[in-house]
Amino acid sequence: MLVYFIGTGGSEGIPAHLCTCSSCNEARKFGFAQRRPSTLAVITENRKAVLFDVGTDIRDFLNVPLEAIFLTHWHHDHIYGLYKLRWMALETELYAPEGHADALILNEPKNLRPKILKPGDTLKADTLRITAIGLNHDVETLGYLIEEDGKSVALLYDTKGLPEKTWDFLKKKAPLRLAIVDATYPPGFDNPKHNNVDEAAEIGFQLAERTVLSHISHKNLPFLELVEYVRKRWGNKVLVAYDGMVFYV
Ligand SMILES: [Zn+2]
Ligand SMILES: [Zn+2]
Ligand SMILES: [Zn+2]
Incomplete structure (x- = not known):
């Protein structure tokens, strides 16, 4: 599988509108330091796409039929793009935890087909096996373990640490190929x-x-400072995401 980081920012994105902090100023100088809110796609071995969160309009990045959309939680920076996407011409499953930021998506989903997931639920999307896992946030939030052909990726945001059950579950699966973590x-x-x-x-x-x-x-630290900090401490075991990054698993 291939992991495609379409958006790697928090809710405000970088640069935040009119903000003059050093992260935002740096991002106006260097395009690679700009971040859209969280949006991630996994491209399967069959070249099908599964979307995880929709913090931005994806049309310029992923204009293909989606096998499914998974939400980590109902905060606006993870669902914003759904307001556009629900008008797409193909019916598409939308898997999400309990809750809603705005009942419109659930009451009037158009071509989205919402289904609620709980920690421990497992389902298939093309060649992927996807298991929902609990995270620590201020609303009901799910991480996902994504497995294909013996290789696994954990998607762990938004969260502070991990609940014990999630630790136990993931440790049994370790070493994962890749962990994508809220930082x-x-x-x-x-x-x-x-x-x-x-x-x-x-x-x-x-x-x-x-x-x-x-x-x-x-x-957070401005992009270049952050990359330097992470590199010094963890070498190439830990990387800083950027919008447009692709990671082959
Ligand atoms: Zn968030
Ligand atoms: Zn700023
Ligand atoms: Zn959140």
Whole structure:
């Protein structure tokens, strides 16, 4: 499978509108430092696409039929693109945890077919086997273990640490090929809903051969500083995501 990082930012994206912090200013100089809200696609061995979260309009990046759409949770930065996507011409399954940010998507889904998932639920999408796992956030939130042909990827955002059950489940599957982890905040910053960079890297380090830090806020270190920090501590075991990154698993 191939993991395609369409959006790797937090809710505000980088640059945040009119913000003059060093992350936002850097992103106006270097296009690679710009981030859209969280949106990720997995391209299967058969070249089919499965979408995880829709924080942005995907049409310019993924104009193909979707095998399914999975939501991690109903915060706006993960569902924004659904308002456009629900008008697409093909009926498409939308798997999501309990809750809603705006009942419109559930009451008037157009061509989306919403279905609620709980931690432990497993289903198939083309050649992928996808298991929902619990995360620690302020609303019901699911991570996903994505398996294909003996290889596995864990998608772990939005979260602060991991619930014990999720640790136990993932440790049995370790080493994963790849862990994609919420790294919203800079080193040393403590927040009850999101990891900082150190917390995120340590989660991935224990579970996976490679870790990609994602869901990065403008409050985090500017791109170049962040890459340098991560490289010094974890070498090439931990990488910083950027919009447009592709990772072959
Ligand atoms: Zn988020
Ligand atoms: Zn900023
Ligand atoms: Zn959230």
